[in-house]
Amino acid sequence: MTAPAPTATAATATATATTGSPVTAGEPVIRLDGLTKRFGTGADSLLAVDDVSFEVRPGEVVALLGLSGSGKSTLLSLLDGLQAPTSGDGTVLGTALARADRSELRALRRRIGFVFQQFHLVGRLSVLENVCTGALGSLRGPRLGLLSYPRAVRERALDGLEQVGLAAHAFQRADTLSGGQQQRVAVARALMQEPGLLLADEPVASLDPESSAQVMRLLARVAQERELTVLCSLHQVDLALSWAHRIIGLRAGRVVMDVATEGIDRATVMRLYEEVAAGSAEGVAAAVAVGSAVPPRPAAAPGSVPAPAAASAAFTKGD
Numbered sequence: 001m002t003a004p005a006p007t008a009t010a011a012t013a014t015a016t017a018t019t020g021s022p023v024t025a026g027e028p029v030i031r032l033d034g035l036t037k038r039f040g041t042g043a044d045s046l047l048a049v050d051d052v053s054f055e056v057r058p059g060e061v062v063a064l065l066g067l068s069g070s071g072k073s074t075l076l077s078l079l080d081g082l083q084a085p086t087s088g089d090g091t092v093l094g095t096a097l098a099r100a101d102r103s104e105l106r107a108l109r110r111r112i113g114f115v116f117q118q119f120h121l122v123g124r125l126s127v128l129e130n131v132c133t134g135a136l137g138s139l140r141g142p143r144l145g146l147l148s149y150p151r152a153v154r155e156r157a158l159d160g161l162e163q164v165g166l167a168a169h170a171f172q173r174a175d176t177l178s179g180g181q182q183q184r185v186a187v188a189r190a191l192m193q194e195p196g197l198l199l200a201d202e203p204v205a206s207l208d209p210e211s212s213a214q215v216m217r218l219l220a221r222v223a224q225e226r227e228l229t230v231l232c233s234l235h236q237v238d239l240a241l242s243w244a245h246r247i248i249g250l251r252a253g254r255v256v257m258d259v260a261t262e263g264i265d266r267a268t269v270m271r272l273y274e275e276v277a278a279g280s281a282e283g284v285a286a287a288v289a290v291g292s293a294v295p296p297r298p299a300a301a302p303g304s305v306p307a308p309a310a311a312s313a314a315f316t317k318g319d
């Protein structure tokens with residue numbers, strides 16, 4: 001199932017940021033303008049994210065592709081306010097990354113759900129309590145034990161587990177679940193934040209193909225149901241083609257591909273991974289450039305599911 005195009009409702013929704021500017025109707029959720037991150041200084045420094053500019057609109061589901069070391073994780077951590085850009089700027093959910101102070105960045109992180117490759121569940125805690133921890137940002141003081149969470153939070157966490165198909169495992173220790181199940185719990189935990197943006201850093205890298213398809217199908221479904229904007233780094237081109245609206249390809253920290261998935265073929269995307277002779281970034285971009293502009297997607301009619309042929313194959317298996 002390919003995630004349907006962002007809906008008119010999502011595109012016109014108005015959310016108010018707890019800090020920073022309000023996110024107004026139709027505003028991009030992410031707007032990057034020459035965002036750059038350099039590690040180190042002098043001759044040994046490394047340009048991990050190099051002059052990246054793009055926008056992501058409400059409800060868009062975007063896959064971030066690129067070779068290992070191309071800067072995907074660094075870009076995601078910049079968007080989450082975990083690292084400061086070296087130069088350039090970006091606005092995420094109305095917060096300007098380069099100008100925000102620490103409390104504004106903390107507030108931004110509370111509004112961004114983040115799903116990691118390694119799940120980061122607390123293995124000895126129950127599945128339900130792990131999901132409840134997703135609400136910690138909105139609660140005062142530490143919590144110890146499931147019953148220390150307000151009833152409303154516990155109920156919402158159980159609903160979340162229902163959504164990811166794991167309510168029957170609510171009281172099991174988290175470390176007794178399979179990897180795929182643990183990642184679905186991690187998604188439920190991220191959704192407890194009621195995020196305005198979901199970032200995922202290679203969420204299926206350590207899963208088998210079937211579990212990977214389940215997790216990606218889940219992300220596509222919650223994105224659709226909640227009209228949630230998703231930016232997810234991946235190494236699996238087929239999964240990206242199957243569920244994302246759009247692919248952004250990085251090479252040596254630069255955006256060298258920005259295409260809508262509809263109508264694009266696998267071979268074109270695979271050019272992102274071809275050997276490119278060492279040379280200028282422009283040379284790299286030229287080698288993989290494919291219609292760099294992403295055409296505006298038409299708003300999907302409610303309930304409509306545009307489904308490129310590639311979409312169904314990866315998601316035919318049941319839970």
Ligand SMILES: Nc1ncnc2c1ncn2[C@@H]1O[C@H](COP(=O)(O)OP(=O)(O)OP(=O)(O)O)[C@@H](O)[C@H]1O
Binds near residue numbers: 047048066071075
């Ligand atoms: N904290 C850091 N200090 C120095 N260099 C770093 C740091 N974090 C990342 N890098 C470097 O920045 C470059 C981009 O790394 P990054 O992890 O963002 O790539 P990636 O595309 O996510 O790779 P992968 O697909 O393997 O996860 C790499 O050369 C990496 O070694």
